[in-house]
Amino acid sequence: MWDPLRAHFAKVADRRFASLVDDARAADFSAQFGDMLFDYVKTNIDADGRSLLIDLLEQAGVAAKRDAMFAGAPINETEGRAVLHTALRNLDGGPVMVDGTDVMPEVLDTLARMEAFAEDVRSGRFTGQGGQITDVVNIGIGGSDLGPAMAVKALAPYHDGPRCHFVSNVDPADIAGVLRACDPATTLVIVASKTFTTIETMTNARTAQAWMGAEVSDTGAQFAALSTAADKTAAFGIDSSRVFGFADWVGGRYSLWGPIGLSLMIAIGPKAFRAFLRGAQAMDVHFKSAAWDENLPALLALVGIWHNQICGYTTRAVLPYDNLLSRLPAYLQQLDMESNGKGVSMDGADLTVPSGPVVWGEPGTNGQHAFYQLIHQGTRVVPCEFLLAARGHEDDLHHQHQLLVANCLAQSEALMRGRTLDEARGKLDGKYQGEELERQARHRVFPGNRPSVTLAYPQLTPEVLGQIIALYEHRVFVEGVVLGINSYDQWGVELGKELATALQPVIEGAATTQGKDGSTAALVGFLRSNGV
Numbered sequence: 001m002w003d004p005l006r007a008h009f010a011k012v013a014d015r016r017f018a019s020l021v022d023d024a025r026a027a028d029f030s031a032q033f034g035d036m037l038f039d040y041v042k043t044n045i046d047a048d049g050r051s052l053l054i055d056l057l058e059q060a061g062v063a064a065k066r067d068a069m070f071a072g073a074p075i076n077e078t079e080g081r082a083v084l085h086t087a088l089r090n091l092d093g094g095p096v097m098v099d100g101t102d103v104m105p106e107v108l109d110t111l112a113r114m115e116a117f118a119e120d121v122r123s124g125r126f127t128g129q130g131g132q133i134t135d136v137v138n139i140g141i142g143g144s145d146l147g148p149a150m151a152v153k154a155l156a157p158y159h160d161g162p163r164c165h166f167v168s169n170v171d172p173a174d175i176a177g178v179l180r181a182c183d184p185a186t187t188l189v190i191v192a193s194k195t196f197t198t199i200e201t202m203t204n205a206r207t208a209q210a211w212m213g214a215e216v217s218d219t220g221a222q223f224a225a226l227s228t229a230a231d232k233t234a235a236f237g238i239d240s241s242r243v244f245g246f247a248d249w250v251g252g253r254y255s256l257w258g259p260i261g262l263s264l265m266i267a268i269g270p271k272a273f274r275a276f277l278r279g280a281q282a283m284d285v286h287f288k289s290a291a292w293d294e295n296l297p298a299l300l301a302l303v304g305i306w307h308n309q310i311c312g313y314t315t316r317a318v319l320p321y322d323n324l325l326s327r328l329p330a331y332l333q334q335l336d337m338e339s340n341g342k343g344v345s346m347d348g349a350d351l352t353v354p355s356g357p358v359v360w361g362e363p364g365t366n367g368q369h370a371f372y373q374l375i376h377q378g379t380r381v382v383p384c385e386f387l388l389a390a391r392g393h394e395d396d397l398h399h400q401h402q403l404l405v406a407n408c409l410a411q412s413e414a415l416m417r418g419r420t421l422d423e424a425r426g427k428l429d430g431k432y433q434g435e436e437l438e439r440q441a442r443h444r445v446f447p448g449n450r451p452s453v454t455l456a457y458p459q460l461t462p463e464v465l466g467q468i469i470a471l472y473e474h475r476v477f478v479e480g481v482v483l484g485i486n487s488y489d490q491w492g493v494e495l496g497k498e499l500a501t502a503l504q505p506v507i508e509g510a511a512t513t514q515g516k517d518g519s520t521a522a523l524v525g526f527l528r529s530n531g532v
């Protein structure tokens with residue numbers, strides 16, 4: 001199924017795609033949905049390439065798999081589960097059936113309970129033992145942290161609730177730093193863990209319990225839990241009225257839309273949270289109904305497949321020119337790499353093409369002064385994904401936002417155009433002659449022909465953020481289906497967890513390093529002799 005695309009790439013690989021770009025291409029190689037414009041004009045994908053990529057979607061059966069996902073089929077085959085995070089934002093869709101039962105009544109009931117609790121916290125009807133809640137501390141890791149942490153930051157202009165903090169790392173420096181800034185008598189601790197067994201989260205939760213217990217008589221009263229494991233949240237001492245459950249068909253990295261989003265809901269209020277859900281729901285409807293060549297998730301996936309599996313570019317830079325999205329790259333690292341970083345296809349056979357790419361990035365313009373050097377002149381090609389708001393939220397600083405926009409557009413233009421040796425010579429303006437001119441000019445050449453896409457939107461509202469996150473979720477889904485992998489399990493995180501559990505007594509000195517490899521044993525020796 002890959003051969004026609006490989007053959008096509010062989011024909012066009014050396015072409016300078018800037019030569020393709022005109023007004024007609026600008027219209028043809030971009031698509032709009034809702035508030036967004038997705039531009040993939042500055043890539044080497046042409047009409048033939050695009051139609052071969054769309055053939056790939058057809059051959060992989062993306063439409064049937066998509067419909068199976070939305071219909072609640074157990075497409076997470078290695079865990080025997082449905083994949084239905086979309087049900088959490090199905091605000092005015094119809095029933096969603098899992099094993100013959102409509103899950104929507106329970107989803108909407110939990111949403112209503114979250115809303116009532118969030119309003120109680122925000123209004124002061126729910127208090128700590130020292131009065132109105134001033135601080136919320138979300139303790140969770142991975143999908144139980146990155147989603148709400150990213151979204152709370154992204155929607156800071158809409159934040160009118162108590163301060164929100166996030167603790168994820170088992171490194172005591174993380175929780176100590178957060179708790180230092182909070183008053184136990186007016187803090188709500190939310191323990192966010194789908195399984196309620198994750199060692200980092202449970203260790204931090206017990207640390208928070210002890211911190212609160214030193215000041216407050218009834219610590220359990222200021223704890224809430226977000227989990228699928230009601231028995232474990234009860235055993236931890238959290239009253240069921242403050243436990244918000246969800247089903248196992250919500251994957252951790254897809255869980256922001258339900259109870260795991262409680263801290264976001266408390267920060268921005270239930271109304272704005274609903275707008276966030278509505279944005280995502282609109283993207284779901286678009287993904288289900290738009291033709292592939294107008295379907296934003298499918299197009300984003302096609303660009304990803306073209307660059308990674310066909311062109312062989314192994315990384316993908318996510319570059320938001322929107323400081324509110326500063327945690328988006330970290331969020332997408334889990335969403336994309338935990339989903340599509342797999343070496344075998346659904347049937348257990350080795351993949352014959354590379355798995356998902358390495359995802360990384362930083363907000364512009366910070367990245368420009370850090371790693372863009374490599375993106376422009378390094379020997380590796382790094383496809384870039386720019387995100388850009390037409391307007392910020394700081395009306396009095398609009399001129400500064402315009403400078404940000406100019407920088408973003410300048411980068412994608414520079415990546416495409418580059419600078420020739422002749423142009424570089426011209427820039428030196430008679431400063432050097434002869435061999436020295438050649439030498440100096442060569443350092444100032446930009447190869448160009450480096451691809452990028454741009455996702456532009458009017459302003460980062462709750463609704464637009466919902467659209468963006470759902471767009472990336474479905475992109476990951478499409479790429480996973482084309483690769484033939486299971487995007488919804490994460491067995492690759494297990495081995496490290498098992499070995500850490502086995503190493504803990506060794507680190508504590510209760511067991512020896514016997515049987516450990518020489519490197520690990522030597523590191524343990526060094527750390528123990530230095531006070532670990």
Ligand code: F6P
Binds near residue numbers: 196
């Ligand atoms: O890193 C593995 C993982 O299972 C993620 O998929 C998940 O988001 C994270 O751990 C946290 O899991 P939990 O919500 O169960 O604590």
